[in-house]
Amino acid sequence: MGKEYRLPPDVTAAAKVNLRVGAVLSSQRSTGITKRRTFANSLVMQSMDAELKDRANPPENVRRLHKGVNVAFLGLLPHAIRGVDQSLPHNMLHGFPIIHDVPDSGVYRATDHPLTLDEFCDVYDAIMLTNEELMEELKRRMRHKYDAAMAASLKGDSRALDLMKEVERLTLLEVPQGLCAPGLDDTEFRDKFTNDIGDLQARPMPRHGVFQGKKVG
Amino acid sequence: MDDDGETLIDKIRDIDDARISSTNAATRLHESLVTPNCEFSARVADEFVRFAQDGWQDDQDLFPLSVMPELQLGLDDIWASYRRVPSRENNFCAIIIFSVSLQDWRWFVAYGHNFGLTSAVLNFNRMHEALCVLSRVFGASCCDHFFDDYMDIIPAIYSILFSDSNRQHVNSSQWCLDELHTLIGMCLEPKKHKHSASVNVALGVEADLSEAASLEKVSLKPTSGRTDFILDSLRKAEVPPRMAATILGKLYLLLATGS
Numbered sequence: 001m002g003k004e005y006r007l008p009p010d011v012t013a014a015a016k017v018n019l020r021v022g023a024v025l026s027s028q029r030s031t032g033i034t035k036r037r038t039f040a041n042s043l044v045m046q047s048m049d050a051e052l053k054d055r056a057n058p059p060e061n062v063r064r065l066h067k068g069v070n071v072a073f074l075g076l077l078p079h080a081i082r083g084v085d086q087s088l089p090h091n092m093l094h095g096f097p098i099i100h101d102v103p104d105s106g107v108y109r110a111t112d113h114p115l116t117l118d119e120f121c122d123v124y125d126a127i128m129l130t131n132e133e134l135m136e137e138l139k140r141r142m143r144h145k146y147d148a149a150m151a152a153s154l155k156g157d158s159r160a161l162d163l164m165k166e167v168e169r170l171t172l173l174e175v176p177q178g179l180c181a182p183g184l185d186d187t188e189f190r191d192k193f194t195n196d197i198g199d200l201q202a203r204p205m206p207r208h209g210v211f212q213g214k215k216v217g
Numbered sequence: 218m219d220d221d222g223e224t225l226i227d228k229i230r231d232i233d234d235a236r237i238s239s240t241n242a243a244t245r246l247h248e249s250l251v252t253p254n255c256e257f258s259a260r261v262a263d264e265f266v267r268f269a270q271d272g273w274q275d276d277q278d279l280f281p282l283s284v285m286p287e288l289q290l291g292l293d294d295i296w297a298s299y300r301r302v303p304s305r306e307n308n309f310c311a312i313i314i315f316s317v318s319l320q321d322w323r324w325f326v327a328y329g330h331n332f333g334l335t336s337a338v339l340n341f342n343r344m345h346e347a348l349c350v351l352s353r354v355f356g357a358s359c360c361d362h363f364f365d366d367y368m369d370i371i372p373a374i375y376s377i378l379f380s381d382s383n384r385q386h387v388n389s390s391q392w393c394l395d396e397l398h399t400l401i402g403m404c405l406e407p408k409k410h411k412h413s414a415s416v417n418v419a420l421g422v423e424a425d426l427s428e429a430a431s432l433e434k435v436s437l438k439p440t441s442g443r444t445d446f447i448l449d450s451l452r453k454a455e456v457p458p459r460m461a462a463t464i465l466g467k468l469y470l471l472l473a474t475g476s
């Protein structure tokens with residue numbers, strides 16, 4: 001992210017349009033949005049959207065998040081402007097890849113990964129062998145963190161404990177917001193993510209709270 | 218208190234440590250992101266001045282010089298943007314916390330992206346990037362985004378014509394961006410919407426475009442809240458690592474504005 005930012009060419013083009021068209025632009029925008037709204041909300045688009053989602057048959061988490069998104073309309077827009085991100089609607093329908101070799105979207109500046117695909121796959125496979133070990137290690141670390149926070153609290157410094165409580169509160173808040181599945185205990189977690197031959201197929205991350213400036217109270 | 222006299226509290230964000238879990242090490246990316254910074258408004262204003270003063274030629278058409286319009290900066294944000302972009306490999310979105318109330322570990326699985334995954338940065342920005350492009354093409358919006366923060370430079374006179382008291386700047390490019398989000402079903406967060414104005418705070422920096430048309434000048438300065446925070450923090454005898462990182466980030470923005 002240290003590379004220099006360049007103003008996108010279509011921002012420059014938009015500035016020219018503003019100067020050339022002037023005040024008439026307002027009514028042109030209004031007409032354009034009205035037409036697109038009628039189209040997006042039309043029965044054809046709504047049924048196409050429903051059918052796409054039905055045929056995609058994605059996992060539960062994807063279904064929950066793309067429920068309110070008009071994927072059919074989103075699918076047409078990049079084509080209409082010949083945009084580069086042609087796989088955006090597909091990913092909204094099936095979920096975005098987050099791990100392993102994530103394909104190039106073509107949207108951002110290309111970079112070279114330090115490892116070849118074969119080298120990377122070796123690293124990936126080695127990491128995946130440690131899923132069980134990681135789970136136990138994270139439990140140990142989180143318990144240690146809690147014990148330290150509790151000890152500090154007993155000595156009069158409750159900041160770390162308060163932060164852990166806030167992390168828990170914020171996490172629980174995500175469940176009714178439809179962003180996260182309800183919490184699981186150890187057994188439920190293992191049951192959910194262990195395959196037929198007994199290998200844990202999940203790689204959890206420890207959650208921490210960080211102060212990020214101030215917000216209006 | 219902030220610059221508007223409102224009470225401020227600590228903002229705490231949940232971060233999922235994908236480094237310790239090696240999830241990021243198990244991810245191979247082929248792209249990198251370059252974001253605009255607080256200079257965005259000045260860069261766009263510069264384009265307006267250049268074209269208004271000199272005119273321009275596109276293909277065979279010559280466009281003469283025109284009146285430089287007053288410029289305004291509008292801002293928008295999107296709620297829980299990382300979390301709302303679905304992930305394909307949901308089993309790698311699990312997190313662990315130690316529940317103080319239950320005195321036990323609890324495991325949660327996010328439906329969308331975790332704040333901490335390197336792939337999340339690229340994936341969630343794609344939706345914002347696409348919507349910016351659509352708004353530029355369909356609505357001639359001079360907009361861009363810093364992650365989930367949208368910045369839109371708006372020639373003031375063009376939007377006032379169709380304004381009314383309840384819906385300020387109707388048919389402006391900011392309105393267009395908002396409408397496109399609604400049509401797609403990823404609504405902007407009304408609470409974080411800032412109407413376009415000649416002076417607005419973007420990315421912690423006050424951008425003043427009130428003299429862009431008359432003097433070809435855009436002023437950028439850090440908010441007093443930001444400078445007070447930095448000075449107060451530096452006066453403390455001890456600065457914990459996480460606070461030092463915060464100060465460094467805020468100082469970096471000050472350097473970017475040349476203040």
